[in-house]
Amino acid sequence: MKIGDHGLREHAQLLAxxxxxxxxxWALRLVVYALGAPPVVLHVVSVTVAGRLSVLxxxxxxxxxxxxSYTNMVVAVFLLICWEEFLIIAAILFTNFTGVQNVYSAxxxxxxxxxxxxxxxxxxxxxxxxxxxxxxxxxxxLWMLRKADPQTGKAKVIGSRR
Numbered sequence: 419m420k421i422g423d424h425g426l427r428e429h430a431q432l433l434a435x436x437x438x439x440x441x442x443x444w445a446l447r448l449v450v451y452a453l454g455a456p457p458v459v460l461h462v463v464s465v466t467v468a469g470r471l472s473v474l475x476x477x478x479x480x481x482x483x484x485x486x487s488y489t490n491m492v493v494a495v496f497l498l499i500c501w502e503e504f505l506i507i508a509a510i511l512f513t514n515f516t517g518v519q520n521v522y523s524a525x526x527x528x529x530x531x532x533x534x535x536x537x538x539x540x541x542x543x544x545x546x547x548x549x550x551x552x553x554x555x556x557x558x559x560l561w562m563l564r565k566a567d568p569q570t571g572k573a574k575v576i577g578s579r580r
Contacts, residue, residue, distance in 0.1 A: 423486055473552040
């Protein structure tokens with residue numbers, strides 16, 4: 419299946435380091451919670467922030483590598499947000515099935531919802547708003563990068579000769 423000029427496998431290969439980054443922040447947050455860190459630390463170690471940062475980095479990578487167009491950027495955003503939500507949902511379900519508490523099912527971070535309502539929230543609001551906001555943010559950033567220098571992807575330096 420081709421999206422733009424690239425298949426899903428090519429998108430996954432491009433985004434592999436970003437998938438790893440999101441997973442590392444997810445695991446770090448689990449560890450920090452298990453060590454009893456204060457809530458302010460848990461808010462700093464955020465999978466949502468890591469996902470949004472990954473979206474920004476993906477757009478820069480797509481531009482610098484001339485990977486594709488806005489369509490490819492939207493697919494990249496969707497894949498990153500899906501990965502982010504999958505990891506969070508997996509942690510919520512782990513607690514539901516095993517009874518072992520973790521940060522993703524703690525009442526102060528789940529809004530006091532039941533595990534199923536929390537999962538449904540991530541599948542609808544989390545995935546939907548993350549994809550829409552990420553695609554909008556990515557589109558604007560990619561447009562700005564392409565306007566800065568459509569030839570090489572590098573910002574123009576005022577006064578330089580080309």
